[in-house]
Amino acid sequence: MDLSRYISKKESSKLVANQRLNIIFASSEVAPFSKSGGLGDVASALPRALAQRGHNVVIVTPLYGHLDSEQMRLSRRLQPLEVPRKSKQQSKVEATLWETRLNHGVRIVFVEAEEYFGRQGLYGYDDQAFEDNADRFAFFSRAVVEFTRSFALPVDVLHCNDWHTGLAPIYAKHYFDEEFQDTSIVMTIHNLAYQGKFDASEFDATGLPQKYADTSELFDEDGNVNYLKGGLQYADHLTTVSPGYADEIQTEAGGFGLHEILQNRSDDLVGILNGADYTVWAPDVDRHISVRYDIDSLNGKRRNKAELQHRMGLPIRPTLPLLGVISRLTEQKGIDVLVPTIRTLLSDLEDERDGFQLVILGEGPPQFRDALQELAESFPTRVVFQPGYDEAMAHRIQAGSDVLVVPSRFEPCGLTQIYAMRYGTVPVVHSTGGLADTVSDLREDPEKGTGFVCQELTEDALAGAIERASAAYRNYRKWRPLMVRAMERDFSWHESARSYESLFTSLHQQEQAAE
Ligand code: ADP
Ligand code: GLC
Numbered sequence: 001m002d003l004s005r006y007i008s009k010k011e012s013s014k015l016v017a018n019q020r021l022n023i024i025f026a027s028s029e030v031a032p033f034s035k036s037g038g039l040g041d042v043a044s045a046l047p048r049a050l051a052q053r054g055h056n057v058v059i060v061t062p063l064y065g066h067l068d069s070e071q072m073r074l075s076r077r078l079q080p081l082e083v084p085r086k087s088k089q090q091s092k093v094e095a096t097l098w099e100t101r102l103n104h105g106v107r108i109v110f111v112e113a114e115e116y117f118g119r120q121g122l123y124g125y126d127d128q129a130f131e132d133n134a135d136r137f138a139f140f141s142r143a144v145v146e147f148t149r150s151f152a153l154p155v156d157v158l159h160c161n162d163w164h165t166g167l168a169p170i171y172a173k174h175y176f177d178e179e180f181q182d183t184s185i186v187m188t189i190h191n192l193a194y195q196g197k198f199d200a201s202e203f204d205a206t207g208l209p210q211k212y213a214d215t216s217e218l219f220d221e222d223g224n225v226n227y228l229k230g231g232l233q234y235a236d237h238l239t240t241v242s243p244g245y246a247d248e249i250q251t252e253a254g255g256f257g258l259h260e261i262l263q264n265r266s267d268d269l270v271g272i273l274n275g276a277d278y279t280v281w282a283p284d285v286d287r288h289i290s291v292r293y294d295i296d297s298l299n300g301k302r303r304n305k306a307e308l309q310h311r312m313g314l315p316i317r318p319t320l321p322l323l324g325v326i327s328r329l330t331e332q333k334g335i336d337v338l339v340p341t342i343r344t345l346l347s348d349l350e351d352e353r354d355g356f357q358l359v360i361l362g363e364g365p366p367q368f369r370d371a372l373q374e375l376a377e378s379f380p381t382r383v384v385f386q387p388g389y390d391e392a393m394a395h396r397i398q399a400g401s402d403v404l405v406v407p408s409r410f411e412p413c414g415l416t417q418i419y420a421m422r423y424g425t426v427p428v429v430h431s432t433g434g435l436a437d438t439v440s441d442l443r444e445d446p447e448k449g450t451g452f453v454c455q456e457l458t459e460d461a462l463a464g465a466i467e468r469a470s471a472a473y474r475n476y477r478k479w480r481p482l483m484v485r486a487m488e489r490d491f492s493w494h495e496s497a498r499s500y501e502s503l504f505t506s507l508h509q510q511e512q513a514a515e
Helices: 038-052 133-149 168-176 198-208 210-214 227-235 243-248 258-263 299-312 337-346 366-378 391-400 416-422 432-439 461-472 476-488 493-514
Strands: 022-026 056-062 081-084 092-101 106-110 156-162 183-189 235-241 270-273 322-328 357-362 384-385 403-406 426-430 452-454
Touching: 022 133, 022 227, 038 056, 038 156, 038 235, 038 432, 038 493, 056 133, 081 133, 081 227, 092 133, 106 133, 133 156, 133 168, 133 198, 133 227, 156 493, 168 183, 183 227, 183 416, 183 493, 198 210, 227 258, 235 493, 243 270, 243 432, 299 322, 299 391, 322 391, 322 416, 337 366, 337 461, 357 366, 357 391, 366 384, 391 416, 391 426, 403 461, 416 426, 416 432, 416 476, 426 461, 426 476, 452 461, 461 476
Parallel strands: 022 056, 022 156, 056 106, 156 183, 183 235, 235 270, 322 357, 322 403, 357 384, 403 426, 426 452
Antiparallel strands: 081 092, 092 106
């Protein structure tokens, strides 16, 4: 991996905010170093956007086995980080810290601990979650807290993300309440479906005293230890990644068992929409596509389409709409509804000029892979499925498709539909969470609509939305303005970073006022 363009010696940006905050951003993935989904993208773009406003931001993340500290030219800190695994002091693990400065002055610190992270895979390998994940991410959470304590400057905000850092607020409050008096701990929920639930017998991995084993704070009703549940109660403030999802997770249907906790904390919970990093995800600068384009050179998009069709082994048909799907293959993503919907739509075709083509890029377990593979085999000139994770291909699909289909059952924010719009790739989405917050339906609003929204996730509703998109594509006088409108929508991080900044600043002021 060539990382040179991410690394820079440029110092922090000039201060645009009223006050410079010291922020530690803890995440189990950070693109392009490690990524399994949108968390990685957010963890690289949000810190940068905050740094651009003048804040001092340090990202803390694991040094996974696929990352080579030498090749990345990281600097090794002479002083290792001592990470106790129990109480304040006991059974310490010494972690090596490696760091570098990224663009716009963000510093990134990689925590190296061979026994936890020195292997291939972030959370698992070959469809199997690692058996010691309770241990690995308890360690990471504790490392984040120890790093924050030992930071050279007073830390104003410790920003934790998802269950992998769920125990950090508990460690901070339990062991170091005094030291963290002036540090606001914010926990962002990127996806409530993942909570870091482990069998009760794994409680020891937390290293926490027995009193936590006897309360419901860290345990679910079914007796499992739940890292995120703990974090949600101990963090000072909670955020999630879209306003719509902030509402959904407070309902029984969307709360994955934690809705009551979230309702109780509703005054401390806010939804801030993710942004897009347009230095990475925009057709005029994209390094992965062969022809760059923008609103004034849409011909470039046609060439990307032809190239994608060719590369995927599909007939090169400019007049057929090309649909794309870029997705983790999980329950969440609605693949089980997509497959029969596409099968029905393509089975009914009478003329080869009707219908559409579809390319799917997806990583996930055999149940989904097999279903997609079978679909592709049933319609060899229409459907191609590429299994696995392929960053460059994700970009090529964004640039080469006409329509991006995101049939998620629920979607906290969703980034692919946001990226798609910038590429003039019109989204078809299910009206849920961040998808509903970012895509407006053409039929509902013919002047401003940017895509096609199905109100419920059924085969009929999804088929209807896909058919509407396919029909609209065939009328270029209608399609072109739709593409242009989508491309003009601005989802840059600027606004979202300001929302985080106001939250952080107000928390900081409250801390100061409390003294
Ligand atoms: P989630 O975080 O739930 O996976 P998002 O839409 O927020 O959903 O983010 C998905 C991110 O992961 C996007 O950057 C998308 O391009 C990328 N992605 C998803 N699946 C793949 C894949 N199979 N190969 C490459 N990139 C992928
Ligand atoms: C999660 C969500 C996704 C969101 C991403 C980044 O993985 O599933 O909707 O965009 O996190 O916040």
